[in-house]
Amino acid sequence: MFVPCGSSAPPDFEGFTLLLPAVSVGNVGQLAVDLVIFTLDMPKVGYFYTDCLVPMVGNNPYATAEENSTELSINAEVYSLPSKKLVVLQIRSPFVNNKYRSFCQTLLSWVKSSRCAKVILLSSSHAYQCDDQQLHGTPLRYLFSPAIQKTAGELMQRLNWKEMEKVAAYPGVNDTEMVLRIPGGGITTLLFSERLISDGALSWSLISSCIHPKNVYLLTQ
Amino acid sequence: PYCTTCVLIHCLFCLHLTYLFLFLYAREVHILWFSKLSASTGSFTDEQFPCSKFILAIGHNSVAFLSSFVLNSGCWEAAGSVKLWNEWCRTSNTTSVLPTDAFCLFYKLISDPTVLLCQCNCYVAEDQQFQWLEKVFGCMREEDLQVTILSTCPVTDYKTPESTLTLPSPFLKALKTKDFKETTCCPLLEQPNIVQGLPAAVLSYCQVWQIPAVLYQCYTDVISLDTVTIEAFKPVLSSKNLKSLVKVKLNFKDKWKVLSLLILECLRV
Numbered sequence: 001m002f003v004p005c006g007s008s009a010p011p012d013f014e015g016f017t018l019l020l021p022a023v024s025v026g027n028v029g030q031l032a033v034d035l036v037i038f039t040l041d042m043p044k045v046g047y048f049y050t051d052c053l054v055p056m057v058g059n060n061p062y063a064t065a066e067e068n069s070t071e072l073s074i075n076a077e078v079y080s081l082p083s084k085k086l087v088v089l090q091i092r093s094p095f096v097n098n099k100y101r102s103f104c105q106t107l108l109s110w111v112k113s114s115r116c117a118k119v120i121l122l123s124s125s126h127a128y129q130c131d132d133q134q135l136h137g138t139p140l141r142y143l144f145s146p147a148i149q150k151t152a153g154e155l156m157q158r159l160n161w162k163e164m165e166k167v168a169a170y171p172g173v174n175d176t177e178m179v180l181r182i183p184g185g186g187i188t189t190l191l192f193s194e195r196l197i198s199d200g201a202l203s204w205s206l207i208s209s210c211i212h213p214k215n216v217y218l219l220t221q
Numbered sequence: 222p223y224c225t226t227c228v229l230i231h232c233l234f235c236l237h238l239t240y241l242f243l244f245l246y247a248r249e250v251h252i253l254w255f256s257k258l259s260a261s262t263g264s265f266t267d268e269q270f271p272c273s274k275f276i277l278a279i280g281h282n283s284v285a286f287l288s289s290f291v292l293n294s295g296c297w298e299a300a301g302s303v304k305l306w307n308e309w310c311r312t313s314n315t316t317s318v319l320p321t322d323a324f325c326l327f328y329k330l331i332s333d334p335t336v337l338l339c340q341c342n343c344y345v346a347e348d349q350q351f352q353w354l355e356k357v358f359g360c361m362r363e364e365d366l367q368v369t370i371l372s373t374c375p376v377t378d379y380k381t382p383e384s385t386l387t388l389p390s391p392f393l394k395a396l397k398t399k400d401f402k403e404t405t406c407c408p409l410l411e412q413p414n415i416v417q418g419l420p421a422a423v424l425s426y427c428q429v430w431q432i433p434a435v436l437y438q439c440y441t442d443v444i445s446l447d448t449v450t451i452e453a454f455k456p457v458l459s460s461k462n463l464k465s466l467v468k469v470k471l472n473f474k475d476k477w478k479v480l481s482l483l484i485l486e487c488l489r490v
Contacts (some may be wrong), residue, residue, distance in 0.1 A: 003429050047429045051351035055422035057396055058415035070409055074425040093417075096347045114373075125302055 002078060002110055004046040011045045011080055013087050020089040020107075022123040022191075025184030029122035032155040033090050037079050038062045042088060048076035048110070050056040052103035100187050108187065108191075118148070123188040129181075138162065143180075144194055229471040248308040250345075250352040252325075254301040265411065268314035273335040273464055276369045279419050281321075281446050282439065283371035284340045284484040291466050292328060297338065301327040303353065307346040318342075321446075330466070333358075335364065341419065358426060368427050368434035369462045371454060372420040374442040380414050391441035394425060401433040418441065435460070481488040 004010045019036065021029025026130070036042070054073045063069035075093040077127035080086070095103060111119060127139070139165040144152055182188045253473035277288045291297075299316045303325035311324035318324045330336035344352050376390045382417075384454035396416060410416070416424070420436050427434035436453050437457050440448040 049425075049429045054347050054417065055350060055419075055425050056415050056417050057421045057424045057463060059396065059412050068396070069412070072396060072424070072428050074428055075421075099348070100245055124454075130330070216269065 001049055002046050002114070003049050003105070005044055011082075011087075013080070015117045016080070016085045016087045016114075017113075017120060018089065018111060018116040018120040019120045019122070021091055022121055022186040022188045023091055023094050024124040024186040024188065026124050027128055028124035030091065033120050034061065035087055037090060040081055040086075041083070042079035042081045042086075043079040044077055045070075045087075046087055046089075047074060048077040048078060050076060050103060050106055052099035052106065053091065054094055054096055056093045087114075095187075100190065103185055104190055107175040121188060123182065123185045123192060125182045129183050141165075145192075153158050203210055223336040236391050248307065248346070248349060249281050249305075250349050250356055252301060252356045253304060253305040254360065255299060261407055265304050267358055270305055271335045271364045272337050272361035272366055273333075273362070273364055274369075275337050275368055275461060276466075276489070277339045277371070277423060279341045279370065279372045281342055282373045282441070282450045283454065284342045285446060286338060286451045286457075287338065289451065290455075290458060291338065291463065294467065297328040298331055299326060300329040300337065303327075303341075303343075303357075304344065305349055305353075307344065307349060309344040309346070314342050324352065327371075336466070337361075338368070339377055341371050345419045350419055353419065353424050354422055364431065366432055367462055368423065369457070369460065370420050370423055370434065370436040370458060371439075371457065372416075372418075372436065373439045373450060374416075375444060378414075379440045381411075388440075391443075391450045393453060394438050394440065395435055396438070397435040398424065398433060400427075400433075401435050403435075404405045405435060405437075407437065422468060 002010070013033075019033060021033045034198065057077045057197065058073055060069055060071040060073055063071075073092070075209065076091050079088045079090065089107075138161065140161060142156060142161055143164045166180070167180045167181050168175045169177040180189055180192060225292050234358070238430050243252070276287065276291070278284045302312070302316065305313055305325070313322045313324045316326060318326070324346075325339065325343050327339045328338045328340070330338075373391075376385065376388060379385070379388065381388070393413070395405035395407050396408040397405060415421075416436065416438055422436065424434055426432070437454065439450060439453050441447065443450055457463055
């Protein structure tokens with residue numbers, strides 16, 4: 001559940017774009033989100049308090065001076081920049097055993113209740129799963145929900161980005177049935193399952209193919 | 222053969238459900254309060270009890286520190302216990318425990334029952350930590366509650382640009398919530414170091430629900446019960462929460478007597 005910082009009124013995220021990472025290989029999404037929060041100097045507006053993530057605490061990872069270095073950070077926090085209509089959820093720890101489905105449900109419930117207009121999920125996948133074609137060109141891939149297919153499709157064509165390829169469900173046995181597989185991508189596939197896409201809640205996903213955090217640079221361009 | 226197969230499948234399904242039920246039930250955290258007396262009526266009640274100070278020791282060295290320097294004053298009585306099971310431990314049912322037993326016991330100060338102390342000498346698994354939190358804090362009616370947590374971890378977990386050979390192990394580091402306004406008894410834990418486990422769960426809860434809380438983490442190079450690690454917590458005795466609880470100023474001879482008794486008990490086991 002979302003718990004706002006302090007005793008002020010809960011912030012209004014209606015019409016905002018929500019950016020969040022999938023806890024995935026190389027922690028690429030999480031590192032990219034760290035860069036976004038630090039670069040835009042986004043203030044913390046609340047916590048995403050849940051029993052689905054392993055607890056962890058530490059001092060402020062975005063500290064720029066002695067004064068703000070002692071602020072405690074927990075495993076899931078929400079940052080917001082109203083001027084850009086951007087809200088960011090940073091997730092800093094893995095899921096408790098068998099709790100990832102519960103987390104997805106809680107997350108989607110919050111997305112709906114906060115009335116965000118768009119959701120961007122940053123994820124990553126194992127590079128060793130690439131086929132020969134995928135090894136050439138950009139390691140970035142995207143996935144859209146049907147709600148945004150039309151509007152964002154033209155933008156993707158202009159940027160020359162590639163859509164995430166589907167793979168055979170039973171390779172070598174039956175190549176007709178194609179499914180979405182994102183090995184190492186954490187909850188990415190679950191969030192893009194049929195049922196969740198049809199809810200219209202998820203609009204984008206950016207998937208980087210990597211095994212090293214150096215590919216975070218590509219994501220932030 | 223078709224009926225036999227159906228029966229077999231049905232039996233396997235029932236067995237699976239039974240196993241799942243037992244597994245989920247086995248991982249439940251149960252809190253047993255020995256007596257919950259209402260302050261006004263003097264009768265047993267399920268109401269929340271008022272709590273102004275909650276001191277939590279996690280791990281055998283922290284527990285031994287509180288046993289030696291706080292509980293030793295004799296002004297405390299057992300208030301409750303936690304019953305849990307996981308792959309690493311099963312907590313003891315008794316309050317007469319040895320330092321090497323797995324236990325989680327609560328004590329309250331006789332002169333001020335709003336002061337609660339918890340000795341957690343067992344491993345609380347990841348999937349049990351939230352339950353532990355909700356059940357313990359759910360019993361408290363927070364009245365200007367202040368929380369102090371003591372914990373230890375290996376010095377090999379400490380990240381620093383300096384050489385680990387020159388680190389003055391054991392040493393204390395602190396983390397505090399936004400609402401904790403006092404000065405800590407030691408330096409704060411620097412980035413990129415983090416804290417995990419039950420201490421992190423409790424501190425996260427306090428940060429989210431705006432409860433003043435401080436965690437004192439002792440980084441040590443000894444993983445077993447160790448007097449040097451226990452003594453490293455001594456600066457915490459000057460903190461506001463603990464200062465008033467150490468009624469008897471132990472002299473050097475008394476302190477070593479208490480610690481020696483602890484060591485002898487461990488060797489006996």
